[in-house]
Amino acid sequence: MTQIDSTTLNQWYVIQSSAALTPSQPRKTRLLGRDILAVRQEDGQATAWEVSTKGEQGQALPVRECYDYVWTTLGEPDGDIFSMPEFYEDGRRMVVCGIATVQTSPGRIIENFLDMSHFPFVHTDVLGAEPDTEVNNYKVNLRKDVNELWATECGFYQPKAMASATEGIEVDYQYRVANPFAAILYKTCPDRADAMDLVGILPQPLDETNCDIHYFMLVFDDVNSDQELIQFQQGILMQDRVILENQRPRELPLQRGAEITIRADAASIQYRRWIKEMGVGFGTL
Ligand SMILES: [Fe+2]
Numbered sequence: 001m002t003q004i005d006s007t008t009l010n011q012w013y014v015i016q017s018s019a020a021l022t023p024s025q026p027r028k029t030r031l032l033g034r035d036i037l038a039v040r041q042e043d044g045q046a047t048a049w050e051v052s053t054k055g056e057q058g059q060a061l062p063v064r065e066c067y068d069y070v071w072t073t074l075g076e077p078d079g080d081i082f083s084m085p086e087f088y089e090d091g092r093r094m095v096v097c098g099i100a101t102v103q104t105s106p107g108r109i110i111e112n113f114l115d116m117s118h119f120p121f122v123h124t125d126v127l128g129a130e131p132d133t134e135v136n137n138y139k140v141n142l143r144k145d146v147n148e149l150w151a152t153e154c155g156f157y158q159p160k161a162m163a164s165a166t167e168g169i170e171v172d173y174q175y176r177v178a179n180p181f182a183a184i185l186y187k188t189c190p191d192r193a194d195a196m197d198l199v200g201i202l203p204q205p206l207d208e209t210n211c212d213i214h215y216f217m218l219v220f221d222d223v224n225s226d227q228e229l230i231q232f233q234q235g236i237l238m239q240d241r242v243i244l245e246n247q248r249p250r251e252l253p254l255q256r257g258a259e260i261t262i263r264a265d266a267a268s269i270q271y272r273r274w275i276k277e278m279g280v281g282f283g284t285l
Contacts, residue, residue, distance in 0.1 A: 004032055007275075008282035009075035011179055014202040014214045016070045017096045021046055030206040032074055032282065036061065048072045068094050069202070069214065082148075082178035086198055086218055095217040097230045100237050104244045105283030106181040106203040106211050107252030107275065112244055113183050113201055114175050114267040116156055122239050125159050129168075132157040138173075140270045149177040149274050151267040162197060163224045163232035165190040172196075175267060180275045181205065192220050199233065208283040209250040213237065251285045 015038050016027045026039040028051075035051040046065055050058035064071045066081045086092060102109060112118070116135050119128030138154040154173035161171045174186040174196070181203050186196040198218035203211040215237060217229055224232075253259060254276040275284070 003281075004074075005279050005281040006075065007180065007278045007280050008032065008205075010073065010077050011075070011181065012064065012071040012073050012077055012081045013181070013204050014069045015048065015072050015204055017098075017214065018046070018065050018068050018070055019096065021070050029204070029212070031072070032205055033207040034074060036072070038063075038070060038072070046070045050074075068096055068216075082182065084178075084184070084198075084200075084218075091220055092218055093221060093226070095219065095226050095229045097215045097217065097233045097237075100213045100215065100234070100241060102203075102211050102213055102241050102244050103209060104211065104247060104250045105209050105252055106205045107272075107280070107283050108244055108247055108250065109201065109203045109211055109213060110177060110181060110183050111252060111268050111271055112240055113185070114151060114177070114271060115265070116154060116173065117265075118243065119156065119158070122243055123236055127158050127161070127236065128156065129159050138266065140266050142270065142274060148179075149175075149267075149271055151175040151270075161187065162190050162219070162221070163229050164219075164221045177271060177274075180278065180280050189220050191222065195220055197221075205283060249285060251283055253285045254280075255285070 013031055015029055021027060021038055021040045023040045023042050026037060028037050036048055037051050038048040040046055046063050048061040048063050052058050061072045064081060067084060067087050071081055087094060120130050120133045136155045139152050141150045143150055152174045156171055156173060157168060158171050159168040161169055171188040176184045183201050185199045189195040189197045200216045202214040204214060205211050215233060217233055254272050
């Protein structure tokens with residue numbers, strides 16, 4: 001097995017939603033190339049352990065339940081799972097959307113999530129439309145105090161920004177990369193001018209070029225059912241999957257000048273630089 005860098009190893013990763021892990025439904029899965037098993041005990045406790053190549057129960061793993069998800073780690077995280085205070089706000093709905101299995105690296109998934117320039121071409125008439133293909137000159141900041149990457153002032157015209165949108169609106173976007181492999185999008189809530197809706201993606205790297213993406217929405221929405229919201233988000237992710245699985249190499253190239261960059265790639269450039277500085281080797285070149 002290849003050596004896993006300590007930054008990648010020492011992260012918390014979602015391995016299942018809390019609701020889907022029941023005593024009768026354990027989850028046999030993989031994390032960073034290793035076989036693991038997650039089990040909800042009869043007393044309600046979520047547990048997980050490594051499984052040896054012979055199928056024997058191995059080392060018990062730390063488990064947390066947070067934001068309606070079950071998290072574990074193969075290393076020793078410095079801190080807790082990133083904070084998401086919006087989860088506790090009155091009136092917001094947490095909608096766990098499920099799992100999308102995508103044959104690519106976690107870095108490619110985060111980078112695609114940060115990229116607005118593909119909206120009109122990949123999510124045509126939903127997240128973008130020609131001729132409004134211009135990406136504003138947004139700002140990218142590394143917030144050193146929390147070690148998070150933020151892209152702000154990302155404005156974009158969207159024909160159907162969210163499931164609840166009935167007409168096209170100019171939306172404000174902010175992206176937050178809370179750790180190398182977890183990203184949240186904050187976008188204008190069609191129902192409330194003073195609030196942002198959240199869309200999160202939490203790739204569980206099965207190995208360097210295969211991920212199960214756990215994704216969620218955290219919204220103010222009195223109109224759509226959970227099922228409608230899930231269908232909306234799932235539709236977008238399935239469009240992204242086609243793009244992601246066709247990218248070569250599947251690993252994210254981190255060497256300078258590896259791929260041609262344009263202004264709209266500012267977030268991508270900073271993302272690559274940031275994870276390179278942290279020593280992320282997993283799923284990168
Ligand atoms: Fe996309």
